[in-house]
Amino acid sequence: MSAPTFSIVIPTRNGERYLAAAIESVIAQRYPHWRLHILESGSTDGTRALVARYLDDPRIVLHSTPTDQPALDIIGNWSRILQLDLSEYLTILGHDDLLSADFLAEIVALIAAEPNASLWLTHFDLIDSQGALIRPCKAMPARLDADAYLLGLHTRRFESYATGYVMRSADYKRLGGIPPLRNLLYADLLLWYRLAKLSYLACSPRYAFSYRVHSESMSYAMQLSDWYAASEEYLQALGQSDHFADSARRAAAYACIGHELKRAFYRSLVALIEDGTPAQRRAFQRLRREIAARAARAGITSYADWRSALLSAIAQVPSRAVRRALFAPIRLWRVRRAKRLARRAQADRSRLPMVSR
Numbered sequence: 001m002s003a004p005t006f007s008i009v010i011p012t013r014n015g016e017r018y019l020a021a022a023i024e025s026v027i028a029q030r031y032p033h034w035r036l037h038i039l040e041s042g043s044t045d046g047t048r049a050l051v052a053r054y055l056d057d058p059r060i061v062l063h064s065t066p067t068d069q070p071a072l073d074i075i076g077n078w079s080r081i082l083q084l085d086l087s088e089y090l091t092i093l094g095h096d097d098l099l100s101a102d103f104l105a106e107i108v109a110l111i112a113a114e115p116n117a118s119l120w121l122t123h124f125d126l127i128d129s130q131g132a133l134i135r136p137c138k139a140m141p142a143r144l145d146a147d148a149y150l151l152g153l154h155t156r157r158f159e160s161y162a163t164g165y166v167m168r169s170a171d172y173k174r175l176g177g178i179p180p181l182r183n184l185l186y187a188d189l190l191l192w193y194r195l196a197k198l199s200y201l202a203c204s205p206r207y208a209f210s211y212r213v214h215s216e217s218m219s220y221a222m223q224l225s226d227w228y229a230a231s232e233e234y235l236q237a238l239g240q241s242d243h244f245a246d247s248a249r250r251a252a253a254y255a256c257i258g259h260e261l262k263r264a265f266y267r268s269l270v271a272l273i274e275d276g277t278p279a280q281r282r283a284f285q286r287l288r289r290e291i292a293a294r295a296a297r298a299g300i301t302s303y304a305d306w307r308s309a310l311l312s313a314i315a316q317v318p319s320r321a322v323r324r325a326l327f328a329p330i331r332l333w334r335v336r337r338a339k340r341l342a343r344r345a346q347a348d349r350s351r352l353p354m355v356s357r
Helices: 017-028 047-052 074-083 103-113 148-152 169-174 187-198 220-239 247-277 278-299 305-316 320-349
Strands: 006-012 034-042 062-063 089-093 119-129 133-136 167-168 201-212
Touching: 006 017, 006 074, 017 034, 017 047, 034 047, 034 148, 047 062, 062 089, 074 169, 089 103, 089 320, 103 119, 103 201, 119 187, 148 187, 148 247, 167 169, 169 187, 187 220, 220 247, 220 278, 247 278, 247 320, 305 320
Parallel strands: 006 034, 006 089, 034 062, 119 201
Antiparallel strands: 089 167, 119 133, 119 167
16 A cells, blocks of 8 residues: 655745744654645735745745736635645645644554544644743544534534644545635634544544644724624534534534634723724724624624623723723733643643654
């Protein structure tokens, strides 16, 4: 039997800050049978020049839209994966994420152990913008069917990001690639569900890649609105699947969106407290009322609580200095809580094997 071959795809725009580290993590793979496709469109920083430094390696290919053509949006850029000459297996790497040196070797071992799976994954670390460990991910079982996997995500027993999943390229193309949800928000979850539905998800207990968590900043009037629109599209897509045939799974999905909506409001309010202008605060309040009305019509509830009410009141204080002073005890509580969660996750990780970075 021939050795498995892998296509690694990095979609990017303006990825200069982190892209070199992502590429280097691919080059460092101890398993040799891979090809890296970098999909770039519309970069205004040094992304293209950075990638050009690696093109002497015949395994690395840059797919860049001509500068005299309109830049592709994120959906258009990712859709190009369907046009690539892909190897037997495919994995997608965020331009700011990192693979451990044994990632592909671990996936090869996992495929050999679970050849009938349709989706393969390893455990992973969450790192900050400087590459420092925040915490390991929550532990996952060795096997999951599609519905158990998605229920685990919706009930926050598991965690998922776009990086780290490996699939058969033929399956990816047969499903039509990643679903075109607004700005691809929730699209990866829907794709993983559909791929796992073909058979099941197999997960290695080893930690073999890192997902980078950035500071929580957002454009109030655009990103929050787009996020909510994608949430509705996600629920509508699940409504057309077998997942909602079970009322408990449906309730969990709606509760998850409600929880994520609450977190999105928290992030917006924290940003407004820290640096929001009067115009931004007014725009956020209008947007919040609009989303609340849409959520009520869609049956999305349980996203408003005393914390959001408190943050909202602080955000409306005219003085930034006073807002920050009022928020200081909450910030301290958030930092301490994050440390407790990190210690708990680290204890879980200590019971599982690791691979080298």
